[in-house]
Amino acid sequence: MRLELKGLTKKFGSFTADDDIDLVVEPGQIHAVLGENGAGKSTLMNMLYGILQPTSGEILIDGEPVAFSGPGDAIAAGIGMVHQHFKLVGPFSVADNVQLGREHTRGAGVLSARAARKAVLDVSEQYGLRLDPDAVCEDLPVGVQQRVEIVKALSGPKTELLILDEPTAVLTPAEITELLQIMRNLAEAGTSILFISHKLKEVQAVADHITVIRRGKVVAELEPTASESEMASAMVGRAVSLQVDKTPARPGEPRLEVKDLTVVSDAGVKVLDGLELTVHSGEIVGLAGVEGNGQTELARAILGLVKPDEGHISVDGADVHGRPPARRIADGLGYIPEDRGRDGLVSEFSVAENIVLNQYRDAPYAKGGVVDAAAVHKRAVDSIAEFDIRTQSPDETASSLSGGNQQKVIIAREFSRPRRFLVAAQPTRGVDVGATEFIHSRLIAERDTGTGVLLISSELDEIYALADRIAVIYNGRIVGEVAPDTPREVIGRLMVGASATPETPETSTDEDADGGDR
Amino acid sequence: ACGDAPTDSGSDNANASFLACMVTDSGGIDDKSFNESAWAGMEAAKAENDDIDVKYKESSNTDDYDPNLQASVDDGCDFIVGVGGLMAANVTTAAQANEGIGFAIVDGSPSDAEGNPVETSNVYSIQFDTAQSAFLAGYVAAAQTQTGTVATWGGMQIPPVTIFMDGFAEGIAKHNEDKGTDVQLLGWDEAAQTGTFLNSFEDAAAGKSTSDTFISQGADILFPVAGPAGIGALTAAEEAGDAVNAIWVDTDGYESTEYGSKLITSAEKGLAQAVQDAVQAAYDDKAGNGTYVGTLANGGVALAPFHDFDAAVSDETKAEVEALTQQIIDGTLVVESPASPAAS
């Protein structure tokens, strides 16, 4: 399929997300689209897939203009899409998720579970994407969920154009290697692919052509031979430094001791399984691992939102058993939650209210049960200045801030009070390069004042940049603690539960594709 | 306030000189019970006399009595009928404040807020000793039952309801005593004053299922004292087939309901007639502070005709009912209920 976009524009109210975009995807071509967060990539793809209607412009397929009133039309036209935000119905089985919208029936609309199961197995066998069709999606690790998404996209009646919106964000290096291979195979078979990724190495490895979008406009067309820094500066519009300066750590006494921690989920799964971990003052311990291996529960257990079924957690030398989160926060536990929208911010609250969200009862922000609006305002003004939060005023609602600035609000909340220990989960997720630099340097500065930091990140690059020690989590257990100079593939193997040394030496031809750009 | 617009109820007495007004109790004008009967009396008074016009105000609860009475005064009503004993104090107060207007209270007598009797010059009291008609109904029920079990249930445990149940129970007891029968009454224990109540006058579906329960416990004559909810007993009787029948209250159910064929008789309360008479008396300036107590003697309460059951009720029973009626009228037989007008 040959796809051509002519002057595609999308406005949300007065805000233009995509502005006059021209783009051509030749049959069998892998076409990468690059751009910062919020550049308009997903919006563009959503228009292509019929989810959003373009404000103006044209989409041509094999030279014929098309108009999609919904994804149904796009699917019928031979387009499949893997969405950046998973579009899986949690309580459904894999087979049901895959057949949704094009159900296998025995006539009269009655579902045929057997046919649905078989269809999943067929596709997954064909592309080597192993899946259990009866597994319930919400119980699956994100990596597997991503696989379901890909199988879904490939299961269309005649998928000739595949849109992959950041499909590699949650995959392990080995999984990424396989995905890239699948993409190449598909392209060879004639399928056109639109590929979005922030990981420039992947793009270099697989793309036939690269389009860079900035602030909704096409700013550059590049060949895959372009260097990483060329791509990065095209995206951001300025030269970017990817290095973080830091001195060697000087670890002190233990600030976090986790012993034999076990947490059983409602579904009866041991999400943490006898986990042991120690973090000292003045060091950053990076917790590496594929998402869904217990990182979330560990962070929540440290804060006190999850009650351990077994084991002990000590913060700053004291067993915190039975202490409510408020007490732990007051005692100097800092916490940057991984899911900003869900756990970090009350998006209807003002920036100022969000900045004091966990201190609203403490002096000077409240006296005798009454919030001191002036003190809160002053604190907000100070924090906005100190952390360079781009907002029109402290009274603006948090929802109107861009993602990076929302994250800065949380950083400002946690970094402006005395702290002994900090849990930073995915602190730079969805944050642009400039803000990432800022947050990283604050984390280092934090360490240097003697705070113990547990950095939970699914970005190996971030862990490499910051951690003084790396612990790898797999299936709720720490499967290895390694030095920060350990090679990527060793950690990659630990992350999928294999032993640190390969039993069968793998052909690591795609070593450069394993990493990201940060 | 109303200008030239035609008023409600197709009024042809628009130029009448005498305006009689009625304030309902909760339940509203179409409660198939005493509000509706009283309003029928008002309309009858109007139909009889071209110079009388009538109007009503519905109360949704006791808090509405005062504003409704006041609004009736403001509307220039010449005679104001308050329906329901709960309104007695409110009517009395309004009457004291508006000596120029005549008032009437149905199912109650002038009293102060504490319920103590009060002397007034302009409150006419309308009451009924329905225990008397219910007594006859109970006697008939005891005579007609095949299973030896009859049942009653009420809308709510309040005097206008329990007075029927007391009379019914006594009528059965009288039959058992005189005729040596052992007819059981379900749903009301007169001595303990406890029984089965829906706690609703509207929920006919609950009335039906309660009646079904009584039927399954062997009752073959039902005596519901619950206004419109009582219809549930009639549908239950209808569905249960020929073996189960009912007795209605307040009005002659043969006329007022669709279930005449299931009704042996009714324990009537001549509310409409009494209200009509009161309005006419007020028109004639003769109401004043009189008291009317409807009894078998003055025809204010009565046992309705047997209609379809005329053949089914034996002549012997008819004669006995006749005799009992006479004894009650004579005063040789006294039907007592804690809720009787004399006792309240």
Next chain:
Amino acid sequence: MSDSTTTEAPAEPPAPVEEPEQKPNFMRVFGRYLTEANSVMVTVYSLLLAFLIGAILLIVSDEYTRSTFSYFFARPQDALQASWYLVRDSYLSLFEGAILNLNTLESYQAGQADFGNLLRPLSETLTYATPLIFTGLAVGLAFRAGLFNIGAQGQLIFGMMGALIVGFSLDLPIWLHLPIAIIAGGLAGAALGAVPGVLKASTGAHEVISSIMLNNIAALFLVWALGTSFLHSETKSDLVSKPVDDSAVLPGLLSSLNPSLRVNLALVIGFAAAVFTWWLLSKSTFGFRIRAVGFNEHAAATAGMRIGSTYTTTMAAAGALAGLGGAALALGVSSGGITTNTALDYGFSGITVALLGRANPGGIVASALLFGALKAGALSAQPDVPVDISTLLQATIVLFIAAPALVKAILHLRTPRGGLVTLEAKGW
């Protein structure tokens, strides 16, 4: 669920301009304002549309007017005239029952009626609005914590009983007796209100189910309690309670002008409760917590707020407000004794009031006053205006106000600059 306005405040109506040469300009701005779906105009148009629908129903329900339509094409003026008079008189009598009676005004001007009589419709409006202020606040406060308090009815009933019991059983001077009785009402309501909160916090039981069940239980409990010798009137045989002592009766606000003016101190307490609720929500740390939990309980929990105890205390506070509404009845208009009917459906109407008031104390007071006026007007205008018209009016007004997009579509209004102000929809 929670409710909030999704957009910034609507543009203020432009101030009248002095200079004559700018007048056309002002007219244009003003005209634009009128044809825009901003929150003020949506409210105005909602009322107008609702009254229009009410007018159609009135015409349909009036036999005479309906009959004039049968020969509409022969003599349309009959039908039009009849309809006009009918609608005009009906709404006029609603107005007279709720705000100002023109006849009384005439008599007053002629010196035949005293000033008190003139105030009676307003007094009635305020009287009926009073319990609605409390129950509206009870529902609205819980909304703000993301809780749907469908149980204000039961809480009001408990409050009524609590206030009543203290009101007749203690023997105290008025300055002590009245406050204690009022507080007892609040506490009784709080006790019942706390139950769904505790259950939700401890077992996860849905507050909607538990409060529906408690409503029914409370209503039946009242029936039973009224039959006990402790509560039952000593002098009346009907199912009515003892009256409260004079020392526990809420004094009338205007009874010195005319004893029939029923509006009493409860109204002032209602306003005070609204101000307090506003203060609580927007100024206190407790309110901060309520709002945070209501908007996003996950973020609130992560910030160390205790969700369970917030549910419990908020529901207790909401119950206390509804309970105060019960006390307002038991110690006010129903101080002569409460019955099974005294609570009417004030608790359920509170839901509508709170939704219409967008869960803001100020809005709740305003919508309670509107509903009070509709009720007072409907009561006084009957039987000429069917009582159910008032229910239908209430429903249609709220319908249109809740659906600005609908009003905008019907009247082809323009979208205001900040977008439509609508109630934000959120799930269970």
Next chain:
Amino acid sequence: MAVDTAPALVDDRAPARHARAGTVYAVLGLLLIAAAFTWLGGKTTVIAFDKTLTDASWAAPTFAIVLVLGALCAAAGAWMLVGLPQRRFRLASTVGVAALVLSLLFWAYSQEGTVFRAESILAGALFLSMPYIFGALSGVVCERSGVINIGIEGQFLMGAFTGVLVANITGSIYAGLAGAMIAGSLSTMLLALLATKYQVNQVVVGVILNLLALGFTSFMYDQLKKAEGFNDAFSVPVITWGPLADIPVIGPVLFQQKLFVYAGLVMVAVVWFLLYRTRWGLRTRAVGEHPAAADSMGVNVNRLRYWNVVAAGLLAGFGGAWFTLGNSLAFNKNMTAGLGFVALAVMIVGRWNPLGVLAGALIFGFTTQIARDLSAAGSSVPGEFLQMLPYAVTLVVVAGLIGKAKAPAADGVPYNPGDK
């Protein structure tokens, strides 16, 4: 992607202790035993099959039975206390609750003059649970597709009113039933329109619909009252399945009921089948859980929601007809008496699942029937407390057994294409 990352499952055969629940069951069981010794010596509970075996009845020794049931309940508690396999916990709590309920039942029917007429009581209970089944099923269909339907009460009223009206006009009860369904559906159409097209808060719409239906039916009732023959009672015949109806217990309960009962039971099965076994059901559940996912697979979310809500109105309207046609009654103002809200509760108790709805409705119908039966039999417990029984039982069931019921994730959230 060679290695699967399946986390460890907890062994569901390993014993675990449940201190709180165990204590509750153990204490309740012991209390029952103590109560049996204190009050129940020599009492009997009479059980009769009053419709088929009219002459027979059995006197069961109350003391012994309550003793055994109490012991059973206590044993369930003890088992929880010493530790039981995770997968047996449900069994233990079901045994505990069942023993508790049964023993209370035996106890209640040991009072003087009470007879447990099993067939009448069970048949009546099944009939009484019908409005909840229809109302809650309507709620299930709406909420499974992501639209909160708090207006069941209003749909009941519309159905009850229109059912009688149409039956009167046409003279056909079946036309009346159809009319009731259409009326219910018309009133949900307003909900559907406002919820999908105008994106109004669905709870607000529901509350308004209730108010509108109340006002409208009351108003129309007054209007039609002026003329004869619009509001006469019509009744649905009882359908008897020949000899099947003579089987003890099952016969009177299942094979000698009105159309409503069969329709209700069939609809439970039908809605269950549709929801879990058909294309429509898959899409409906997807739309209620994750509309964006459904949309991305070409499902028109708002159109599906719209028609589902409209279809759900058919069910609620039919349930409304139960109040009038089902009970052979004429329409009366506000005759649904808040049962629409109870249906809402039944829907939540049933966890948005048709089978759960059936269970919840049966609990409610059964306790209501027991309360009426005991009250009619002259129980010493005040009638008001008996009437509280269904509400109290629901409260206990919800708090004690059901716990947190999870609504469909997108329930009540309007969908805009492009939402994440």
